[in-house]
Amino acid sequence: MDQHARTEEMFVAEPGTSFDVLVLGGGSGGYATALRAAQLGLTVAVVEADRLGGTCLHQGCIPTKALLHAAEVAESARDSERFGVRATFDGIDMAGVNAYKDGVVSGLYKGLQGLVRSRKVTIVEGYGRLVGPDAIEVDGVRYTGTHVVLATGSEPRTLPGLEIGGRVLTSDQALRLDHVPGSAIVLGGGVIGVEFASIWASFGVDVTVVEALPHLVPAEDASVSKAMERAFRKRKISLSLGDRFSAVTQDDDGVHVTLESGATLHADLLLVAVGRGPRTAGLGLEEQGVTLDRGFVTVDENLRTGVGNVYATGDIVPGLQLAHRGFAQGIFVAEHIAGLSPTSIDETTIPRVTYSDPEVASVGVTEEAARTSFGDDAVETVEYNLAGNGKSKILGTTGFVKLVRRKDGPVVGVHMVGARVGELIGEGQLIVGWEAYPEDVSTHVHAHPTQNEALGEAFLALAGKPLHAHD
Known part of the structure; x- marks a missing residue:
């Protein structure tokens, strides 16, 4: 969809318009801020040079995971005889793969446009630059906001002397x-x-x-x-x-x-x-007094920059560069601006998933970090091998669930590797976030046969009553 067509579908700002919340960047952090602030009755505008959804929707999470699913289908076709299914693998049609990927992105993009339109969020198209503690300039036109939220995202890094181009x-x-x-x-x-x-x-x-x-x-x-x-x-x-x-x-x-x-x-x-670096160069941030550290925006516990009512969210804030983190920060900022006193985000309870084959999913601290923080004698771990899990056996995956706890205390880390373990990390997030003890979790009945059951078995083992433990 071209830029003109996008404009016709959105609420467009008149030059000089002032808003309660002015957001620079329409990625996960930016649009979450906008949607929640509008939901709370504030007037909102988003300045975006490209398309709403940012890196995650258009160059990151979604298209990459679509390719990963296509890869999974390819592997299933190759391995079909293993399951008694007669199929053939004749190769990869990249035009078809890209059409599938682009279709997924397009559908989600249209849905996001509909949300923004329904909340009456104003869109300002073009490259914005901070020109005051309450002002962003776009193509020579100045827009003001009682609160300004920086959400400009990240871009791929390279190494010194390593130029991108060609191959x-x-x-x-x-x-x-x-x-x-x-x-x-x-x-x-x-x-x-x-x-x-x-x-x-x-x-x-x-x-x-x-x-x-x-x-x-x-x-x-x-x-x-x-x-x-x-x-x-x-x-x-x-x-x-x-x-x-x-x-x-x-x-x-x-x-x-x-x-x-x-x-x-x-x-x-x-x-x-x-890796990816913060997209903050040339945006006028330092000129307005915003402190940068290696390109990242320095903020306090409420994501305020210390300059007027300027906030920052997402990949430009030091920490995990994850779309769901930026999304959560956007909601937090909108609620803070609206005076709702939201609970600060605990970064240790943000789940992390690598969607490869096999997948990796984790939340909380690693065993090494736990031993550094609490001491070697104050940490207990257990690993439950997926070889003992019926559903994992059906899927043909290997891997394990690893739990890290403070001795006689709560679980502080859940780490998994294996097919589809990204779908299991939600329970791990609750366990770590609520500081649950193994005994708390081991009493809950997990459905059989599921991979989720592997978490239950791991907690039984950590609670001192392993039933299907494998060395």
Whole structure:
């Protein structure tokens, strides 16, 4: 949909209009702020240079997970005989995959447009710049707000001397590929790199992941990282861990990546997946007194910047760069502006999911972090192997549930690896958030046969009465 058509569907601001809440950025944090503030009776405008929904809807969470589902279907077709189903896998039609992905995004985008329209949120199209503690300028036109919310999101990072272009891609370009490469190097073993490596491996690509740290998904519990590495190697994904990028060249034959160890890797494409940085440059923030730390906006416990009534949400605020975190922060800010005194967001209870094959899901602290905080003798852990779970056996997945608790105290971490475990983390979030004891959870009956039952079995084990525990 072109920009003019979008404008016709939205409430458009007249130049010089003043609002109760003026939001810069229409991603997860920005539109959540707008929708909740409008719901609370405040007048709201969102300044957006591209499309509502931001990175998550258009270049991140949704299109990536659509590709991951297509990858899962490809794997199911390959493995069909294992289940007694006669099917054939004839390859990947990227035009068809992209049409499916774009259809998912389009449907959600239309739904978001409808929500914004129903709440009478005003849209200002164009690149905005903060020009005062209560003002944003767009294409030379000034708009004011009693409260201003910065929600400009993030963009892919690169490394010094590593230029994007040609055969060197970020996730933005990778989502728009119109073909399946024969081989690919993924630089970065975090969430984005692991997810693309998983997608491409399922599509038949020869994939190598390069990670400077010793493990994949290094922010996760060490046992989860090691399980991921075993699973990826079993899938024939090559891993180069603990080795840093040094240089890259490209020609008609492909990309040629040199590592600090002296090793040289060759492939059709190089995906640079070394994280995302805050999109705050050139927005006039520092000129108005907003404090930046390595590009991130410094805020207090109420997400206020300390400059007038200027707030910040989402990926530009230091911490987890997750769409659901930005969404929650947007609701918090809107309610704070409306005087509702909302409860501050506890970052330790925000769930994290990597949607690869296998999936990783976690909430709370890792075993290492718990031992650092509470002492080695004050921490207990248990791992429940999915080999003992009926539904996991049916699905053909391996992995485990790992629980971390303070000795004689509450559970402080839930960590899982295996197919579909992202769907289980909601219960883990409640357990950690409500500081539940293993004895509290072990008395609850979990449905059989479900993967959710694995959580119940893990808590039985941690409560001292394991029934199906596997070493």
